[in-house]
Amino acid sequence: MNMPLEDCESSLELCFRCSRCKWICDWDIKSAEFTYICPSLKKFLFDAYSAQGRMDIARAFLRGELDYSDKLLEIIYACTLCGGCEITCKRNQAKMEPLKVLHELRFKCVNDGKGPMEQHKKFAENIEKYHNPYGEPHEARFEWMPEGETDNEKAEVGLFIGCTIPYRLPNVARAAVGILKKLNIKFRVFQAEEFCCGGVLYRVGLVSKARELMEHNLRVIAGLGIKKLLFVCPGCYETFKSIYPKLGGTLKFEVQHMVEFLSQLVDSKKIKFNESCQQVTYHDPCHLGRLTGLYEQPRKILNAIPGLTLMEMERTMDNAWCCGAGGGVKAAFNDFALWSARERLEEAKTTGSRLLLTACPFCELNLKDAEVHDEYPEVKDILELVYETLKT
Ligand code: SF4
Ligand code: SF4
Structure with missing residues (x-):
């Protein structure tokens, strides 16, 4: 065989x-x-x-x-x-x-009919029923959208919001939308048509279920005239960019994580920031760093904020220590996930920074779950800081 x-x-x-x-x-x-x-x-x-x-x-x-x-x-x-x-x-x-x-x-x-773990089967069932691994109502996926926000159906820029951000960290979703609005960029979301990207299923070995979700999402986006699809979640971004082609998917549009998109605007001097006098450190999410190579882009954004000092941790960029949540570990081995996050928080603490930035909702949630005492820095998504400091 x-x-x-x-x-x-x-x-x-x-x-x-x-x-x-x-x-x-x-x-x-x-x-x-x-x-x-x-x-x-x-x-x-x-x-x-x-x-x-x-x-x-x-x-x-x-x-x-x-x-x-x-x-x-x-x-x-x-x-x-x-x-x-x-x-x-x-x-x-x-x-x-x-x-x-x-x-x-x-x-x-x-x-061979042995995997994945029981906890993975549970989130796979949730995805089947609710189109998200958390078992949250599908119709609540875009509840975080600010009042009066309407879709721009003619926009060539799409925003794929993912599952973790809308259901667990809606502030990050609002920050992403707020940034695009401050920059006068016309964009559209896919409302009830957006389903889980399927990356989490692929990573636990459920390839055919991941492929079904890919086919759905690509079918929805095809024909809308989307030229660029932006992502807030690195897990979804890596899924579209690297996993969908492995599953036979063809992307007829450019994909970018928001930090890549924003760093290009920094390069072309199209965005400016208000002063933010503080010392921060940055955690490279595995899906954004090692798996898709975006190391310089978040740093470029942070270095463009006047008054901000970036203090690197000892293990940084491709040497970064994983937050512990990926690959189905958070669902099946939560103690291991929290232990790994605590090691990262200890490392962040040694920089003397009071703010630990990341660009991944999964890292953010796991690091926050692991915060057991107030000596650890506050954890926040880089997009929230960008939204707060971006000049209009
Ligand atoms: S033992 Fe050496 S060769 Fe084998 S996987 Fe590890 S680094 Fe690679
Ligand atoms: S947890 Fe260890 S074995 Fe698994 S991908 Fe990371 S470095 Fe490799």
């Missing part, structure tokens, strides 16, 4: 168990406290929980040497798919693709 894991054989053969995928590279280490890149390994402390260990699991599967067990399933899914291992491993061997192996392991679990 032709198993998809076989596609990864070259990575599995090339892996020489060097352990690079566990820590940031030695030349980037600034202190003994913040050396790990793999949250799964640091939390569970067994080699099986690293990319290296999961490569061994994949190899054993291919050789028919391993059977499923609850523990094995837990090891496969207790990984945030943060991509830290991909970065450090590729620095060693450019042809290696550990992240592809981690995804293929999950696809195999689902194909």
Whole structure:
């Protein structure tokens, strides 16, 4: 039988168990406290929980040497798919693709009728019924829209709002809309026609369900004359940009996360900010940084705000420590997600900043959930700061 894991054989053969995928590279280490890149390994402390260990699991599967067990399933899914291992491993061997192996392991679990975890099945059911993983009423998706706001049906710019922002962080949705209005950019939303992007389903291995959502969303957007689709959520952005093409989808429009869009306006000097005299630090969301390469753009925006000082954490940009929420971990292993977020908050605290900015609602929620004492900085989306400081 032709198993998809076989596609990864070259990575599995090339892996020489060097352990690079566990820590940031030695030349980037600034202190003994913040050396790990793999949250799964640091939390569970067994080699099986690293990319290296999961490569061994994949190899054993291919050789028919391993059977499923609850523990094995837990090891496969207790990984945030943060991509830290991909970065450090590729620095060693450019042809290696550990992240592809981690995804293929999950696809195999689902194909064999063993995965995903029960909690993932629950959010998949919610998506089926309500078009969002939270089980919130679909008709409430755009309740956050300011009174009197109407759609501009002729606009060539679309705004894909996602599930987490409207149902959990409506202030971020209002900030995104407020920015576009301050900039006089005509845009449209898709109201009841917008469904979950499906990224979360793909990441837990439910590929065919993710494809159905892709087909729906692309069908809705096609024919509306959209030339550019903006995203507030990096998870949705990465899904459209990287996952939809893997699922056979063709995008007939440009996709941009709001930070990329705004950084271009900073470049062309089309936007200006009021002074904001404060020291902040920035957490790179995995979906925006390692997985789609937007490292400079948020920093460009922050550096354009007069009076603002950006204090970088020790692990930053492609070395960033994952907040702990991705890859289905928040749903299935909440303690692990909170533990990872607390390590990030500790790291943010060492910068002396009272404000920790991010550009991902999933990171924001998990970091806020993990805040156990007031020594930790306040967590906020960069778009809220942009909205507050943007000159009209
Ligand atoms: S996955 Fe890459 S970094 Fe990790 S042990 Fe294998 S070759 Fe080394
Ligand atoms: S994706 Fe992240 S959590 Fe998963 S093995 Fe790689 S570094 Fe560890």
